[in-house]
Amino acid sequence: MNPDEYLSLPPLQRVLLQHLLNQERVDSTPYSEYDLIKILRTECPDTQWSSTTLPPELRLFTEHFLTMHSLYSLREWLAQRNYHLAISPLSITLQPLSPTYGRTLADTDPVAEYYLDIRNLEHMTVDEVNRLLASFWTRLNHQGGRESALSCLGLQHDATQEEVTRQYRKLAHIHHPDRGGNSDHFIALREAYETLKHK
Known part of the structure; x- marks a missing residue:
């Protein structure tokens, strides 16, 4: 990809793309959302991003x-x-495009549709954030918990128990606090794994 192509991107997207392209060259370890948030905190301190x-x-x-x-x-x-x-x-990984991903996400993915609509951020309040968090944990602990837990582990809906265990061990190794990982991510991984063990 020609670097000049992404100079017109908004600052956050440009920083993310530069790191994702670099990661593709350096090693195969994927970024987590938390990794990218830490990068943006450092490299985009003067944007709406870091409002104290x-x-x-x-x-x-x-x-x-x-x-x-x-x-x-x-x-x-x-x-x-x-x-x-x-x-x-x-x-979060960058891959060559395959026919599976030939459509725009907003047409097929309600999660993408939510995040692509900036109005969902503009109208957010502290009470609404707390409601969303409570709703997430309620869904995770009930019928829809399997899908949420699989998503947390980065797995497809048809993942086997063996795949769940293997993916959990891999991600837990990467994100364990003793190895410099984020404890919140590690806890979320563990809770997702425990949910899937009982589904």
């Missing part, structure tokens, strides 16, 4: 939303250049 005037819950949600918004916007841009950006909270 927001309440903590809303600031964290804003960082999460803007990261996902940028990733899904970037995924559409990359699809036109024969790349697919695979997005899950713990595994």
Whole structure:
């Protein structure tokens, strides 16, 4: 990909793309959303991204939303250049485009549709953030828990128990706090694995 092509991208997308392209050359370890948030905190301190005037819950949600918004916007841009950006909270990778991903995401993916609509951030409040978090954990612990847990582990809906165990061990190794990983991500992985063990 010609570097001049992405100079016109918004700052967050440009930074993300530069790191994803570099990661593709350096090693095969995927970025997590948390990895990319840390990068954006460092490299984009003067944007709407790092507003310290927001309440903590809303600031964290804003960082999460803007990261996902940028990733899904970037995924559409990359699809036109024969790349697919695979997005899950713990595994974000750039891959050659395959026929499976030939459509735009907003047409087929409600998660992408949510994050591509910036109005979902503009109208967010602390109460709404807390409601979303409560709703997420309720779904995870009930009937829809399998899909949420599989998504957390970056797995497809038809993953076998063996694949679940293998993926959990791989991600737990990468994100374990003793190895410099994020404890919140590690806990989410563990809870997703425990959910899938009982489904």
